[in-house]
Every structure is written in C-alpha cells, then in structure tokens.
Amino acid sequence: MADAVTYASPPAVEARLGRVFTPSEFGSCILLLQDAAVMIDALAPNAAASAKAVVSCRVVARVMADTGAQGAAVPMGATQGSMSAMGYSQSWTVGSGGSAGELYLSRMDRRLLGMGTKIGSYSPTQELAAKAPPEVWQ
Numbered sequence: 001m002a003d004a005v006t007y008a009s010p011p012a013v014e015a016r017l018g019r020v021f022t023p024s025e026f027g028s029c030i031l032l033l034q035d036a037a038v039m040i041d042a043l044a045p046n047a048a049a050s051a052k053a054v055v056s057c058r059v060v061a062r063v064m065a066d067t068g069a070q071g072a073a074v075p076m077g078a079t080q081g082s083m084s085a086m087g088y089s090q091s092w093t094v095g096s097g098g099s100a101g102e103l104y105l106s107r108m109d110r111r112l113l114g115m116g117t118k119i120g121s122y123s124p125t126q127e128l129a130a131k132a133p134p135e136v137w138q
Helices: 010-017 022-045 049-066 107-112 123-132
Strands: 078-083 090-093
Touching: 010 022, 010 049, 010 090, 022 049
Parallel strands: none
Antiparallel strands: 078 090
C-alpha cells in the first residue's frame, strides 16, 4: 500500500507550536496530517501546494495544542476561559466557529485554499424556474 499523502510534516507542526512532540504525539500528528490532507483534497483539490501545507499545519496544530503536554494550555479557538490553582478548576468556552479536539477548517484556512467563505444552497426547482416560459411569471 502506498504511503498516505500529507502536505506538512510533524516537525513543521512542532515548529508552529514551539515544542517537541513525545513519540506518541508524533504518531498522532502523522495520522492527523493524513486526515487533514484528505479534508483539503475533498474541498479544494486545486489549491496551491504552499497553501495546502500551511493549512495542514494550522489544522493539526489546533488539535495538538488542545491535547498538548504543556499542562494548562488554553485551547485554540476558546473564546472565554478561567483557571484556578488550588481549587483545581478550569473551564473553557469554545466559540461557535471552533471546535475542541477535531479537525476543522477556519475561515482563514478556507481563504488560503481559495474557497472563500460564502455558504450557498441549491434547489432542484431553480432549473425549472429558469426554463419556464415568461408567461408563467406574469
């Protein structure tokens, strides 16, 4: 079986996060980079290779930062947070545009891939309306 495609490497994600991964994290990072490549190829197969590399790093760094070994790291995407010391309390609020622990493309990621941020819809009746004679609309 051929190696799965990735657009970035674990050392690139380590550099983005500013820390060295444990062997377990390194293996997880490889799998996450493969998953990110599948997501990117499904949504923007014709994007520039450099954009795919940057987006792969960003997507995986969000997950790896959330699960990092640095203890009380603030999850990326958190809009609010609180922390206590001796009472062992910690809480985070993740905004509606973010997620904790899963791969997702942010608005900036989509822009980098040339996708924009527009959300559209399609109705099969649109084709019927376009083909209808003008007297139908009078």
